[in-house]
Amino acid sequence: MRQRHIAALLLLLLTASTLYAAPRRDFATQYRPERRIAVDTRREGDSLRVYLRFPNRSLLRRGFPLHVVGWADFDARKPLWRDTVRQLARRLRSDGDAARVSFTLPLSRLRNGAVLSMAIGPAEEAASGDAAWLRLTPDYLTRNFILTDSVGQPLLRRYLQAREVFGVAAYGPDQELSAYRYPLSSLAAAPPMSGPGALGPQPRTLSAQDSARFRADQLLRLPAGLYLLRVGTGPRAGLLVEENQFPALTTADELIAPLIYVTTSAERQKLFDAPEPKKAVDLFWLGVANNSQPAARLLIRTFYGRVAEASQLFSAHKAGWLTDRGMLYLVLGPPESVSRVGAEERWVYRGDAQRGGTFIFRAKPSTFAPNNYELVRRPEYESLWYAAVEQWRKGRTAPPGR
Structure with missing residues (x-):
């Protein structure tokens, strides 16, 4: 009888513990x-x-x-x-x-x-x-406003299209909104195996180009730029405003720019200099696909779909595909599993021996990008990176995550 009571007690403790001691989470x-x-x-x-x-x-x-x-x-x-x-x-x-x-x-x-x-x-x-x-x-914890669309629905994102109508819903009446505009960055992330200083010297601070004040309850349109917004004397928050149909890509320059991760500078310059750059981009992908139009369409849809998704997920101080996480998302696809420990985030790609690996990111928040993470670059990533790029160059997209 005593053994039954002990067994029942152990079962009860085990059941209770499973509610709290969850297995390692996959994010x-x-x-x-x-x-x-x-x-x-x-x-x-x-x-x-x-x-x-x-x-x-x-x-x-x-x-x-x-x-x-x-x-x-x-x-x-x-x-x-x-x-x-x-x-x-x-x-x-x-x-x-x-x-x-x-x-x-x-x-x-x-x-x-x-x-x-x-x-x-x-x-x-x-x-x-x-x-x-x-x-x-x-x-x-402290920001006293949110961004809304033109009818007052919360946007729940930190990016806008230039001249997109939006509002600032502040807590409390008669609030003043200050907007400070800074230059946009088009600097793409360095490859995962790059050493320190691969991108050259970067400015430690940014200088505002101009500023303006508005009522917090009025609808606004802003030109392209990187902004800091502040309501009253409250904390500042970053806002990215991009041209055209961001995060969708519509112009030739927008289509060519993300190719930085899978092409040479000479190849991209040839596309920029073409009489019809958009047609040149189509021909580039057709060549990669060995002149198979269905394969070329799939490559284009996959590549630029990932560009747009990376910008939806990671845009903050610059377009999401330019960030470290955006770079990996674009070239390798969504991670198969993600773990978070303290200020670190680990992305796992299982794939085969050549394309599998784990990438470590460390939190590096800023006023413009409170959720920013930077990749811990390592020389051993070189073979994995070039194997993934080669998949694109051969017309075989890198395998997506789960």
Whole structure:
């Protein structure tokens, strides 16, 4: 009998521990635009309002609440606290195929550097890498405004098209908005095996080109540039404003620029100098595809689709495809698995012996890019990188993630 009691107690302890001691989380979903839950916040007095956008209503589990969990870090095994959002059905708003919801949390429960996870479904889903995850940086804890579209819907992104109509929804009435414009960067990331200084000397600071003031409640249009926005005397936040249909690519120059990762400078210059650069780009891909038009169309769709997705995911201080994570996403595809430990993020590509590997990124936040990560470059990445580039050069796209 005593052995039965001991066995039952052990089973109870094991069951309870599985709710908290989750296995190593895989955050690869955070880099799948069709599944990634967008998050933003606004400080409202002694509360923090959290905004979520689910890309597809199929991600909403009917009959389940929205679970919110606080963690010490991304790899924590036990939560600091758990909560649920009440009256979820009343809060949910349709947005085409997507859905939105917002709710508030008391600031007394939140601390700088901690992490939130959120999901609609069974409690364990909020502890998985598929949930919405957010590091509570000073930007997210103190910023007293969010960006909205022309009808007041939260944008939940830090980039705009030039002259796109948008608004700034500030907490509190009669607020003044200050906008400081800085030059855009077109500097692409250095290859993964590059040594220090591969990109040459970089300025430590940027000087504002101009500034303007507006009412925080008026609709705005801004010319292209990198901006810092500030409402009243609150904290500043970065905003990227790009030309044309960003993140889509529409001009010849926009189509040629990302080829920097898979072509030589002479090849790109030949495309720029062509009488009809767009036609020259098509002919370039047709040549890569051994004159097979279906294969060329697939290459174009895959390559430029990844450019646009990288810009959706990683744009901040510059277009997302120019960043370290954007470079790998474009050439190697979405990572097959992602782990986060402290200030590090590891991307794993399994592939074969030539194309498999693990890349390590380290957090390097800034005012313009609070979620920026830089790749830890290593000479041993050279063979993996050139093998991936060769796949593009031979008309065989690098294998995508899961």
